[in-house]
Amino acid sequence: MRAVENALQITIPDNARLIRNIITGIQYVQDHTIHFYHLHALDWVDIVSALKADPGKTSDLAQSISDWHNSSKAYFAGVQDKLKAFVAGGELGLFANGYWGHPAYKLPPEANLMAVAHYLEALDWQKNIIRIHAILGSKNPHAQTYLVGGMATAINPNDESTLNANSIAHMMQMAKTAKEFVEKVYVPDLLAIASFYKDWAGYGAGVGNYLAYGEFPKDNVSNTDNLFLPRGRILGKDLSKVHPVDQQKVAEYIAHSWYTYPDGNNASKHPYDGVTDYKYTGPKPPFEFLDTDKKYSWVKAPRYEDKPMEVGPLARMLVAYASGHERVKEVVDASLKKLGVGPSALFSTLGRTAARGIETLVVAEALQGWIGQLADNIKKGDLRIHDNSKWEPSTWPSEAKGYGFHEAPRGALCHWVRIKDGKIANYQCVVPSTWNASPRDAKGQRGPYETALLGTPVAKPEEPLEILRTVHSFDPCLACAVHITDVNRKELLKVKVS
């Protein structure tokens, strides 16, 4: 959308900007929370250990970190009973064959029980708060109201079939519910769990370079200096300087990817001139191993000025922190203080997971503001949602090109489009997991996942829980596969990332 709007030089109405901010914002809050509780928590939380917890002590623990209402002894006893009944049923389903009892699990039973309770609460909560997406986007997942030039969400305070005062009130309520859960459950749980895993501030650093395009425009999106989460790069873990971002400096390699370029295997290409000619040269399935000296991935290797970059909540929070974003600085500093660690702890698996929670809070707090601004616009009589001037392809120049950036929950994303005679001539996407899961480039430089896994201790190689911690901390795109290599570059095992 933004790529085409950029190519055709369309400025979307302010209401469309706000609606997009709200949709993206609640997406962050819901997605990050699901990631923490349902895709990542079980790397740190031993469900089976929760069976041994004392519900009274669990209640004491919960009340010591938060005033969330579900915290009585009876409540936790109830959760534990449910868990006992489930285990006694003998069908462990999704939880069968987990790494329960693994020596890398460090939480006391009470903290495990608290986390299990919140795993279930979060599952229930997320489906409710994401209804903001249904109001503005028609459904979740896969919102359907995005248009080149704005949004299809009609506004009319005097019609019940459109966005009106009722929908604003409904969204405000959900945003409030969303923020309350993040404040009182997610962030306290995150800090409590992190306090048992401080050694993980020493693992999983990755490449040490971070890229954020920035998100949540405060006015016209082309004004990239005025984004709620700022744009920038951090290089070599140095928080004293924020470097500028220029999309022209992005290029992709395919030296270790199953593609070919007309100008050779070691060439790199800017996405405007990107080529996606696939050629599989890996082993014939079924196979056990991939040879990482050759091509071994469907992911291309994007680089910024030839450097691998990490993207995601950690990159965004580091850029915001180093740029002096007031609220981000406040929450980051408070979290570091609570854990008794310095800013260098951020460059780690633990830092990555913590940054996601910190960002969730900061965005959850901003949501009501955007909804309020939308209400203010409507109050002033501004009902515009779409710029129609370039809707018909006949109004377009015969050739145009543009790029559209976005910060998806899992990181920086950019699309590049070339338009010729009203049709797409080339379209390239460099998405967050392309950056983070990138294989080696022509110079042999590793991407963020690979680098982050170097030096990770693995207590039981056949149960690589520690590997999952680091890979999951990036929030990999769900359909991606990761291949683990030891220092001798011999693949030990493949871990499916979920």
Next chain:
Amino acid sequence: MGEASGSIYDSLRKKGVSRRDFMKFCSLMAATLALPVGGAAKIAEALEKAQKPTLVWLEFQDCAGNTESFLRASDPTVAQIVLDLLSVNYHETIMAPAGKQAEKSLADTVKNQKGKYLVVVEGAIPLKDGGVYCTVGGRAAIDIAREVCGNALATIAMGACAWDGGIPAAAPNPTGAVGVKDAVKGITLINLPGCPANVVNLTGTVVHYLTFGSLPLTDSMGRPLFAYGRRIHDDCERRAHYDAGRYVREWGDEGHRKGWCLYQMGCKGPETFKNCPAQRWNQGTSWPVEAGHGCIGCASPHFWDTMTPFYKRLENVPGFGVEATADKFGAGLAAATAAGLIVHRIARAAKKKSSEEEGK
């Protein structure tokens, strides 16, 4: 009504689900499945006796959109489905183990419950070049699908990609992607197309099975009639505006601000069969047409190729009355020619507006 120990209801009761909530769920399911009076009681009776069936969930060329849809389940919630209604033994996205331990969960199910478990498939299956374009743990998707679906009691293809290949199969289909129906022959299969499919229809299918011991009746494309038997256009809340010729002509115009018909903006409701207007999305909060955007026909065959351009009316197909084509299509009589025939437009509107240029 007797409650079998270890039954689904028994399991729900032990976990604190009240009789009232249980009956509410049964009523909702009876409504989804369009059962006659007494349907809820029948469902309740069956769930009081039924043991938990096992389900495994496979992901191939997918974006996990159907998994996300699954996580939005509300009646029952996903926690109830996963913990109480079913034994979900394998789901890459939400299961606890990874790698070899995860694969063990799948292998154990196929081996120990052969012929008894249900499979949900999400995503397309690429056949080209020996299936190298989608592998899980080094195994080709087609190899996994053949084994896991081939040994299952029944397979549910959830979403457009698992149904007919969806976006990976859109022209020029570089990986030779197909849906389950073309990848694995001779299995019991039910299709829930949509991008994504609505979880209400997944739950409805499973509950139908638990209640009646069989899968719901389908059209010739294997889509359950309870969910895909009615045309969106016929049940649309904006239908009166269509009949009266009140159309949105530009995004944000007066008609758009009054909730008029989106036909001129390319809405594919007239071509599409799905229960979106009745069930809506996210606990009944909204659906595309209500939110102000036309239907894109995501439950129609090969919709990326046949329903585009999304913002134009489709070309008429000579020799077919428009509504008749759509009706035949829905009844499944035209399945073989579906891809070609799905393109049409509404004769009535065409006549009414014949002097006006269409295709805005």
